[in-house]
Amino acid sequence: MQSISRRGFVISAATAAAAxxxxxxxxxxxPAFAQKADKGFVKFKVGDIEVIQMYDxxxxxxxxxxFVKNASLDDVKTALKAGGLTDAHVPIPFTVTAVRIKGKxxxxxxxxxxxxxxxxxxxxxxxxxxAAGIDPAKVETIIVTHFHPDHISGxxxxxxxxxxxxxATIYVPASEYKFWNDPTTTAGAAKRIxxxxxxxKNIKQFEGDKEVVPGVKAIATNGHTPGHTSYQxxxxxxxxxxxxxxxxxxxxxxxxxxxxxxxxxxxxMAEANRRKMFDRVIADKATxxxxxxxxxxxxKIKKDGKGYVFEPVKVA
Ligand SMILES: [Zn+2]
Numbered sequence: 001m002q003s004i005s006r007r008g009f010v011i012s013a014a015t016a017a018a019a020x021x022x023x024x025x026x027x028x029x030x031p032a033f034a035q036k037a038d039k040g041f042v043k044f045k046v047g048d049i050e051v052i053q054m055y056d057x058x059x060x061x062x063x064x065x066x067f068v069k070n071a072s073l074d075d076v077k078t079a080l081k082a083g084g085l086t087d088a089h090v091p092i093p094f095t096v097t098a099v100r101i102k103g104k105x106x107x108x109x110x111x112x113x114x115x116x117x118x119x120x121x122x123x124x125x126x127x128x129x130x131a132a133g134i135d136p137a138k139v140e141t142i143i144v145t146h147f148h149p150d151h152i153s154g155x156x157x158x159x160x161x162x163x164x165x166x167x168a169t170i171y172v173p174a175s176e177y178k179f180w181n182d183p184t185t186t187a188g189a190a191k192r193i194x195x196x197x198x199x200x201k202n203i204k205q206f207e208g209d210k211e212v213v214p215g216v217k218a219i220a221t222n223g224h225t226p227g228h229t230s231y232q233x234x235x236x237x238x239x240x241x242x243x244x245x246x247x248x249x250x251x252x253x254x255x256x257x258x259x260x261x262x263x264x265x266x267x268x269m270a271e272a273n274r275r276k277m278f279d280r281v282i283a284d285k286a287t288x289x290x291x292x293x294x295x296x297x298x299x300k301i302k303k304d305g306k307g308y309v310f311e312p313v314k315v316a
Pocket of ligand 1: 151292
């Protein structure tokens with residue numbers, strides 16, 4: 001399940017489910033979809049917004065009883081199995097959303113840059129972007145959800161920290177920027193951020209819920225990190241919401257919205273914003289993308305008992 005190969009699809013649906021972190025039915029795994037996913041990306045439209053989902057790989061996270069603060073390891077394993085996933089580890093995929101909106105290409109976050117897990121970094125290593133028709137040198141707009149390393153490492157070269165997208169303006173939530181650039185913040189990638197971002201002239205901070213670039217509006221969804229932000233495009237059911245890390249993998253955290261992953265800096269705030277956002281996208285019938293939802297990594301959220309369920313889009 002480390003690589004996306006066509007064989008993976010024909011061998012077993014469970015293998016594919018594990019590779020893609022899906023918790024929904026697999027009937028959309030048509031041969032055409034498999035062929036597209038084989039290249040590490042899928043494209044579809046929401047209204048007149050073209051969405052390109054690019055798969056960066058999956059981190060096979062070793063089990064850790066502290067991973068979900070308020071659920072046992074047994075509960076986690078049971079939920080993984082119920083979602084059709086392996087319970088040998090927690091499979092956490094990384095998926096970058098790009099859109100073409102109002103004639104502009106916009107990237108949300110950047111992938112792991114092949115710097116985190118040996119089983120991730122496909123966007124950088126295997127030229128998934130070029131296959132999807134995106135030349136990193138020509139990317140002009142990147143919008144960041146938050147500064148965890150799995151979301152921003154793809155902005156910087158491994159050893160030199162040189163910009164991977166030299167011609168892009170990188171839009172970041174001001175509250176997120178301030179938190180990570182505070183010298184008293186030492187967690188995660190703080191040191192690297194503090195060494196690199198203040199020297200980059202192409203980073204633009206924005207405050208609050210505003211239109212960041214034409215057609216793309218910020219929605220503060222703090223909790224996962226102090227400045228975590230989601231993004232909304234279009235309207236009504238022709239609406240796309242880039243959730244970022246409002247939840248981690250659906251099989252665990254869409255199903256169980258009250259579960260607090262150790263990655264959530266403020267669990268109760270993250271949960272409150274998660275519920276608020278899910279109820280909003282259900283009411284609007286909006287399509288969402290989640291950074292840790294695998295491929296296609298986009299679909300609808302539906303209510304299901306005490307929790308929710310994620311139904312992936314069907315890509316013909
Ligand atoms: Zn993340």
